[in-house]
Amino acid sequence: MMKTSNILGNENRVMRNANLLFLIRITLYVLLICFLFFIGTASALLTSDGIDPLDMEGGSRPLAMGGAFVGLADDLYSLAYNPGGLAWTKGLALDLRDINNYSLMQSSPTGNGDAVGFIFTTKKLTGLSVGTTEVSFGTNTLSLVYGTKFSLLPILANLSFAKQTGVGISIKTILGSNYSQTGQSDLSAVGWDMDLGFLYKANEWSRLGLSLQNILPQNMLGGGIAKWSNGVNEEIPANYKLGYSAKLIGDDDALNYDYTKGLIISGQLGSSSLRTTYGLGAELGWSKKFFFRIGYGNSALNYGLGWRLEDGGIDFAYYKEAVTNQQRAEFSFVYFPGKWILVQKLEEIKKPVLILGDALQTVSIADNAETYDEKIDVSGKVKSEVEVYINGARAYVDAAKTFKTWVPLKVGKNLIVVELRAQGEKKTWDYKVLRKAKIVVAEEEKIDQQIKAAVIPEVKARLIEEKKVIEQTKEKVEVLVTLGVVEVKPKEEFVLEDRITRGELATWIVKAAGFDLPEVKKDVYVDVPKDHVLAPYIKVVSNLELLEPFPDGTFRPEAFVSKKEGEEIFRNFGIEQ
Amino acid sequence: MKMPKHKKNNRRVGTSLVLVGLTLAVLLSPALAEDNNDDQYLTKGDAVNFVSATGFMKNKIGQLLSWTVGYDISKVNRVRLTPTVKYIRVTPRMVPPDGRTIFEIFAAVDDPGGIGNIQGVRADLSSVGRLSNSVLVDNGMFGDETAQDGIYSLQASVPSRTDLGAKEVAITVANKKGWLALAKANLDVEKDPTINKITLVPEKVKTGQETVITLSVDVENPGRARDIKEVTADLRALGYATLLLLQDDGKTETGNSHQAFSLQFTVPKTLDPGEYKVRVGVLNIYAGYTGKDITLKVER
Numbered sequence: 001m002m003k004t005s006n007i008l009g010n011e012n013r014v015m016r017n018a019n020l021l022f023l024i025r026i027t028l029y030v031l032l033i034c035f036l037f038f039i040g041t042a043s044a045l046l047t048s049d050g051i052d053p054l055d056m057e058g059g060s061r062p063l064a065m066g067g068a069f070v071g072l073a074d075d076l077y078s079l080a081y082n083p084g085g086l087a088w089t090k091g092l093a094l095d096l097r098d099i100n101n102y103s104l105m106q107s108s109p110t111g112n113g114d115a116v117g118f119i120f121t122t123k124k125l126t127g128l129s130v131g132t133t134e135v136s137f138g139t140n141t142l143s144l145v146y147g148t149k150f151s152l153l154p155i156l157a158n159l160s161f162a163k164q165t166g167v168g169i170s171i172k173t174i175l176g177s178n179y180s181q182t183g184q185s186d187l188s189a190v191g192w193d194m195d196l197g198f199l200y201k202a203n204e205w206s207r208l209g210l211s212l213q214n215i216l217p218q219n220m221l222g223g224g225i226a227k228w229s230n231g232v233n234e235e236i237p238a239n240y241k242l243g244y245s246a247k248l249i250g251d252d253d254a255l256n257y258d259y260t261k262g263l264i265i266s267g268q269l270g271s272s273s274l275r276t277t278y279g280l281g282a283e284l285g286w287s288k289k290f291f292f293r294i295g296y297g298n299s300a301l302n303y304g305l306g307w308r309l310e311d312g313g314i315d316f317a318y319y320k321e322a323v324t325n326q327q328r329a330e331f332s333f334v335y336f337p338g339k340w341i342l343v344q345k346l347e348e349i350k351k352p353v354l355i356l357g358d359a360l361q362t363v364s365i366a367d368n369a370e371t372y373d374e375k376i377d378v379s380g381k382v383k384s385e386v387e388v389y390i391n392g393a394r395a396y397v398d399a400a401k402t403f404k405t406w407v408p409l410k411v412g413k414n415l416i417v418v419e420l421r422a423q424g425e426k427k428t429w430d431y432k433v434l435r436k437a438k439i440v441v442a443e444e445e446k447i448d449q450q451i452k453a454a455v456i457p458e459v460k461a462r463l464i465e466e467k468k469v470i471e472q473t474k475e476k477v478e479v480l481v482t483l484g485v486v487e488v489k490p491k492e493e494f495v496l497e498d499r500i501t502r503g504e505l506a507t508w509i510v511k512a513a514g515f516d517l518p519e520v521k522k523d524v525y526v527d528v529p530k531d532h533v534l535a536p537y538i539k540v541v542s543n544l545e546l547l548e549p550f551p552d553g554t555f556r557p558e559a560f561v562s563k564k565e566g567e568e569i570f571r572n573f574g575i576e577q
Numbered sequence: 578m579k580m581p582k583h584k585k586n587n588r589r590v591g592t593s594l595v596l597v598g599l600t601l602a603v604l605l606s607p608a609l610a611e612d613n614n615d616d617q618y619l620t621k622g623d624a625v626n627f628v629s630a631t632g633f634m635k636n637k638i639g640q641l642l643s644w645t646v647g648y649d650i651s652k653v654n655r656v657r658l659t660p661t662v663k664y665i666r667v668t669p670r671m672v673p674p675d676g677r678t679i680f681e682i683f684a685a686v687d688d689p690g691g692i693g694n695i696q697g698v699r700a701d702l703s704s705v706g707r708l709s710n711s712v713l714v715d716n717g718m719f720g721d722e723t724a725q726d727g728i729y730s731l732q733a734s735v736p737s738r739t740d741l742g743a744k745e746v747a748i749t750v751a752n753k754k755g756w757l758a759l760a761k762a763n764l765d766v767e768k769d770p771t772i773n774k775i776t777l778v779p780e781k782v783k784t785g786q787e788t789v790i791t792l793s794v795d796v797e798n799p800g801r802a803r804d805i806k807e808v809t810a811d812l813r814a815l816g817y818a819t820l821l822l823l824q825d826d827g828k829t830e831t832g833n834s835h836q837a838f839s840l841q842f843t844v845p846k847t848l849d850p851g852e853y854k855v856r857v858g859v860l861n862i863y864a865g866y867t868g869k870d871i872t873l874k875v876e877r
Contacts, residue, residue, distance in 0.1 A: 257650035287645055368644045379755075393659045394759065396696070396751040405755030408656055412641070415652040432648045434641070473622050476629040479638050485628065496622030505624060512634045566619030570627040 046137070046179070046226065047237055049128050050274050050323050053139050053226050054172045054193050054214055054236055056080045056121045058095045058103050060315035060332035064304025065281025066295025067319075068266040071209040071243025072281075073166075073199050076107040076336070079117045079145050082211040082243070083168025084199035086115045086147025091336030097328055100124035100138070107145075114148035127324050133184075139177040145170040147197075163424055164202075170195035172214075174226060191226040192216075193236045204253040206246040209268075213239040241277075243268030250285075251430060259415065259430060260287050275322070291315075298322045311337050356427040359383040359420050365431045371409065372438040379404035382420060389419040409435040411482055437481035441474045442493040470496065485511040502547055503557030505566070506537040515540050525555040532557070546572060660688040660695060660750045662760035663727075667746070671765040671799035672705075673863045674739040678800035681720055682731045682762065684713055686750045696751040698729040704744040705766060706736040713748070741766050767799040768865035773835070775857055781874040784850050790873070792840045794823060796859050802828060802836035804862045811856040815873070816845045820858075850877050 046053055059077040062069035069077060073085025076093055086107055095103045101124060107117035121141045128135040147168030156162035177189040193214040200208045216224035218235045225233045245266035247254045254262070262285030270277040281295035283306075291306035300320030307314050312335040321328045363380035378390050381402045388395040388403050395403040407416055416431040447467045454460040477494055480486040485508055488494050500508075510517070517536040523529045524539045532538070534557055541547045542555070546569050549555050561569075628634055640646050663685040672680045688694040698713040713731040717724030720732040743765050750758045774795040782788040798805045808823040823838035853875065858868040 259648045259650075260645050391653050391655065393657075394757040396749075396755050396757040403755060405658075407658075408654055410654060413647050413652045414654060415648045415650070417653055430648070432644055473625055476625050479641065480625060480628065480634075483637055483641060485634070486625070494621070496620060496625070498621045499618040500621045500624045504621075505619070508624060508628055512628050512631065512637070514633065514637075561619040561624075563617055563619050563623070566623060566627065570631070573631045573633075575627055575630045 046234060047274060049135060049137070051125065051137055052214070052237055052239065052272070052274060053137075053174050053177055053189065053191070054141055054143075055123075056103065056119050056141055056143055056172065058097075058121065058330070059093065060095065060304050060317035060330050061283075061293065061306060062281075063297075063319040063330060064293035064295055064302050064306075064315070064317035065266060065283060066279035066297030066302050067277070068243055068245075068268040068279035068281040068295060068297065070197075070211045070241045070268045070270075071199075071207055072245035072264065072266045073197070073207070073209050074245075076105060076117065076334070078147070078168070078197070078199070079105050079107055079119050079143070079170070082197040082199055082209045082241075083145045083147045083170045083195060084166040084197035084209060084211070085207075086117060086145055086168045086197075087113060087149050087166045088115075089147075090115060091334055093332055093334045095330060095332045097330045107147075113152060114146065117145045117147075119143040119145070125323055127326065133182040135182075136180045137177070140175040141172060142175055143170050143172040143195075164200060166197075166199040166201075168195075168197045168199075170197070177226065179228075188229045189226040189234070191236060192223045194223065205248070205255045207244070209241075209243045209245075211239075211241045211243075213241070213272075237273045239270060239272035239274075241268055241270035243279075251288075251428070259432075261285065262288070262291075277322075293317070295319075298325075300327075311335060356386070356420050356422060356425055359386045359422065359427070360418065360429060363418060363429070365416060365418075365433070367431045369431070369433045371433060371435055373409065373435070375406045375408045376414075376416070376433055377404070377406050378416060378418065380418075385422050387421040389417075389421065391417055392419075409433060411435055411437050411484075435482075436478050437488070439474060439478050439481055439488060440493050441470060441477065442495040443470050443497065444474060480508075480512070483512075499560040500566075501557060502555065502559050502561055503534045503538065505561050505569070506534060506541045506547060506557070509546060509569070510537045510540045515544075518543075525549055525553065527554045527556060657689050658754065659756040660686055660752045660758045662686055662748060662750055662758055665748055665760055665762040667762050667764050669800060670763075671767045671771075671797065672735050673768050673799040673804075673861075673865065674735045674737050674741065674766050675800070675863050676734055676737045678804070679720075679732050679734055680764065680800075682713065682733075682746065682748070684729045684748050684750070684760070686727055686729060686758075688750075688752045690752065690754065692725065692727040694752045694754065695727075696753045698748065698750045700731055701747040701749070702733060704746060705733070705764065706739045707733055735766050739766050741768060765799070768861075768863050769867045770796050770798040770805060770859045770861050770865055772857060772859060772867055772869040773797055775869055775871045777855070777871055777873055781876055782844050784848055784875050784877055785846050787843045787846055789841055789843050792823065792842070792855065792857070792871075793826075794838045794857050794859075796836050796838060798836065798859075798861050799863075799865065805836055806860045806862050808838040809858045809860075810840050810842075811858065812842060814853045814855070815842075815848060817842070823857075844873070844875065848875050850875050 057067065057080045059080065061075065062077050062081060069081040073082040074088070076089045076091040078085030078089055089107050090109050092106045101122065103119060103121040105117065105119040107115050109115045124136065124138040126136040128137065145168060147166055150162035150165045150167060151157050151159065171192065171194055173192040174190050179187045179189070193216050196212045196215055198210045202208055214236045215238055218224045225235055227233050243266060245264060247264050249256045249258050249261055249263040251257060251259045264283045266281045268279050279295060279297035281293065283291055283293045285291045289308050291308070293304040293306065295302045298320045302317060302319035304315060304317035315332040315334065317330050319328055320326070359382050361381040361383065365376060365378050379402065382388055382397060384401060388397055390405065391407060395405050397403045412435065414433040414435055416433055417428055418431065419426055419428045447463055447470060451460060451463045451467065454463055473496055477486060481488050518539055520530045520535040520539055524535050524542065528535055528538050538555055538557065542549065629638070666683040668681050672678055682700055684698055686695055686698060700711045700713060701709045702711045703709040711731055711733065713729035714721050715725060715727065715729045719730070721730040743763055746762045746764055748760045748762060772794060776793045778791045779788065782790065792810055794808055796805060796808060809820040810823060811820055821840055821842065823840040826837040826839050828836060853873045854870045855873055856868055856870050858866065860866045
C-alpha cells in the first residue's frame with residue numbers, strides 16, 4: 001500500500017513536472033513569436049519618450065515589490081499586471097499618488113469560477129524632456145477585464161492542470177491623452193489595445209505567470225495604435241512579461257508552515273520596444289496584519305508597508321517611476337469583502353454558489369482559548385457538500401450537516417486546524433489553545449477548610465489573604481509544570497510547604513534555564529553514579545558551582561536545601577529574597 | 578541489710594532503660610531539632626517563586642502566554658483518531674446489469690479505540706444505481722460471515738438500466754468519536770464474458786496423422802460462472818460441419834467466476850499443411866458474447 005502510494009506520488013510529481021515543462025516551453029515559444037512579430041516597429045511621440053499610453057500598472061503592493069507581480073497575481077492588481085490571476089481574486093482598490101495620478105479598480109467573481117473587473121487610471125507625467133524642450137503627458141485609460149480558469153471548458157473540466165491555470169483578457173482604451181511640448185501646440189490621442197495573461201499554479205505554494213500586453217497588431221480592428229489629433233497614428237508598443245512567485249512561509253498554501261509569519265518572493269523579466277525590465281520582490285508578513293515589502297525594479301530599490309484587516313487594508317509604497325526616473329510615494333486602499341459575488345441570482349436558478357469562507361456556519365471552539373482539559377470538543381455546522389478536516393483527519397458530517405468530535409490536547413500550546421474542502425478548493429481556520437497543567441495544591445484545600453471554620457472576622461480576613469498568596473504560587477506551579485520545569489505525577493498533590501531536595505532543585509534550575517544536558521561518562525560523585533537518574537542535572541549545577549558538594553565528597557541528592565543555600569543559589573541569577 | 582535479689586534485678590533493668598533512653602535522646606536530638614525548625618529549609622513554594630522570578634523563566638513564561646508566538650505546525654496534534662479501512666474486497670469483480678446477480682462488498686476496518694468504537698460503515702452505490710448511503714453490516718447476517726470481526730459486508734445487485742463500464746464505490750467508516758475514513762473500491766459492470774486463456778495441446782500437428790488435440794479455455798463471466806450458457810469452438814476450417822460444444826470442467830483456481838472448458842478433437846488426415854484459425858465463442862445467459870481465435874499449425 002505504501003509502495004503503491006509512493007509510486008502514485010512519484011507519478012503525480014512526474015506529471016506535474018511534465019506539465020510545468022510544457023508550460024515553460026509554450027511560454028518561451030510565445031515570447032519568441034511575440035518578439036519576432038511586434039517589437040521594434042514603434043516610433044513616434046510617446047515611444048521616443050519611453051511612454052506606454054496604456055500602462056495601467058500601479059498599486060502600492062506590487063510597486064513596493066519591484067513591480068514583480070506577473071507571477072504572483074494573487075489579488076485584484078492582477079487586473080493590471082496579469083489578468084490570468086483574476087479568477088481567484090475580488091475586491092476594490094483606490095491607488096492615490098497625487099491629484100493627477102490615481103486609479104480605481106474592481107474585480108468581482110461571477111460565481112461560476114470566473115471574474116470580471118475594470119480599471120480606471122489617470123496619469124500625468126511631467127518633467128520629461130526632448131532635447132531642450134520640456135514635455136508632459138497625461139492620459140485617462142479604462143480597461144475591462146475578464147478572467148477564468150481553463151477548467152471552465154467542459155473538455156478540460158476534470159484536468160487538475162486546467163483547474164490550476166488561469167487565463168484572462170483585458171481590453172484597454174485610451175479615453176483621452178494629452179501631449180504637450182514647449183513651443184508646440186498640444187496634441188490629443190485615442191486608441192485601444194488588448195492584454196492576455198496566464199497564471200499557472202504549479203503547486204500550492206508557487207506560481208508562474210505570463211502577461212502579454214498591448215498584443216494587437218497595428219490597426220487590427222482599429223486597435224493597436226494611438227490616433228493623434230494631428231492625423232498621425234502611432235503604434236502602441238507591445239510588452240511581454242514572464243514571472244514567478246513562491247510562498248515560502250505562511251499558514252496556508254506555503255512551503256513552510258508558520259502561523260504568525262509569512263514570506264513571499266517574486267521575480268519577473270519583461271521586454272518591449274521601450275525597455276527591457278526585470279523586477280524582484282519580497283513580502284514579509286507578521287500576524288497576517290502587518291507587511292513589509294521590498295523590491296528591486298527600474299534599477300532602484302523600492303519598499304513599502306501594508307496593514308490588513310479582515311475585509312480590507314492600506315498599503316504604502318516608495319518606488320522609482322520608470323518613465324521619469326523619479327522617486328514616488330503611493331497609497332492604496334483595498335477592500336475585499338468575503339461575500340462579493342457579481343450575480344447573486346445564480347444562487348436561486350443554478351447550483352448554489354459555495355463560498356468556503358461562509359461554509360463554516362458554527363463552530364464550538366474559540367481562538368486563543370485556555371483550558372486544563374485533556375481534550376477539546378470541536379463541533380459545528382457546515383454547508384452542504386463540504387468536507388470537514390480537523391488537524392488533517394476527516395470528521396464525520398451527518399445528514400443535518402453537523403460534525404461533533406474532539407481533539408486531544410498536549411500540555412502547552414496546541415494548534416487546532418479546521419479545514420473545509422469543497423469543489424477542489426479549501427479554506428482553513430486556525431484556533432490556538434493553551435492547555436495548562438492542572439495542579440492540586442495541598443495547602444489550598446487546607447486553607448479553604450480553615451476559612452470555613454474561622455469565626456473571628458480578622459482571622460478569616462488573614463486566611464483569605466493567605467489563600468490569595470497560595471493561589472498566586474499555584475499559578476506559578478501550573479506554568480512551571482506546563483513548561484516541563486517541574487514534574488508532578490498525575491493525581492499527586494503539590495505541597496508548597498514541602499522541603500525541596502538538592503536533586504529536585506538541580507533539575508528545576510537546569511530545565512528552567514534550558515541548559516543542555518551533558519553526557520555523563522563517569523560517576524559525578526560517590527553517591528551520584530553515572531547512571532543515576534539525576535546525574536546529568538547534578539553535573540550541570542556542579543560545573544556551574546550552583547550547588548556545592550559536602551566536605552566528605554558526597555552530593556546527597558536527597559538532602560534538603562537550606563534556605564540560606566537556596567538564597568545563595570538564586571542570588572547568582574539576580575534574585576534577592 | 579541486703580536487698581532482695583528480684584528487687585536488685587529490677588533496679589538494674591530500670592537503670593539500663595534510663596541509659597538507653599538518654600542515649601537515644603542524645604542521638605535523635607539534632608533530627609528532632611531539624612524537624613521542628615522548618616524555617617531553615619527552602620520549601621518547594623519558595624523555590625517556585627525563586628525560579629519564576631529568574632529572567633530566563635520570565636522570558637519563557639512570556640512566550641508560553643503569548644498568542645502570537647510558537648503556534649506553528651508542530652503544535653498540531655497528529656495522534657491517529659480516524660478509523661482505518663484495512664482492505665475492501667468486491668466479489669465478483671465483474672457484475673452483469675441484470676438486477677439479480679448478487680455482488681458482495683467486504684470492508685475490513687479498524688479503529689484506534691477498537692472495533693467496538695466503529696459507528697457504522699456505508700457504501701456509496703450511486704454509481705451502480707443503488708443508494709448512496711447503503712449500510713454494511715458486521716452482525717453475522719445478510720451475507721456477513723462472522724459477527725463483530727471487523728469485516729463489514731453488503732450484498733447488492735446492479736439494476737439493468739445501469740451503463741456498462743468500470744464503477745467506483747466509495748466506502749466510508751465513521752467511529753463513535755466523530756471521525757471518518759474513506760476508501761474506494763472498483764467494480765466492473767459488464768455483460769460479456771472474458772476469455773482469459775486458450776490453449777491447444779499440441780499446438781502443431783503433422784499432416785496425414787489423426788492427432789488428438791485438446792482445446793482448453795479459461796472463461797471469466799460477469800457474476801457467476803454457472804451463468805455461462807455455452808462455449809463453442811468453430812472448427813469448420815478443419816472440416817467439421819457444425820460448431821462443437823466445449824465440456825464444462827468446473828471452476829478454475831483463479832476465482833469463483835472463472836470456469837474451465839475443454840474439447841478434444843482430431844485433425845483430419847487429408848488436411849493440407851498450413852495455419853488454421855479456431856474461433857472459440859462464449860455466450861452467457863444475459864446474451865453477452867465474446868469470441869477469440871487461436872491458430873493451429875499443420876505441418877508436413
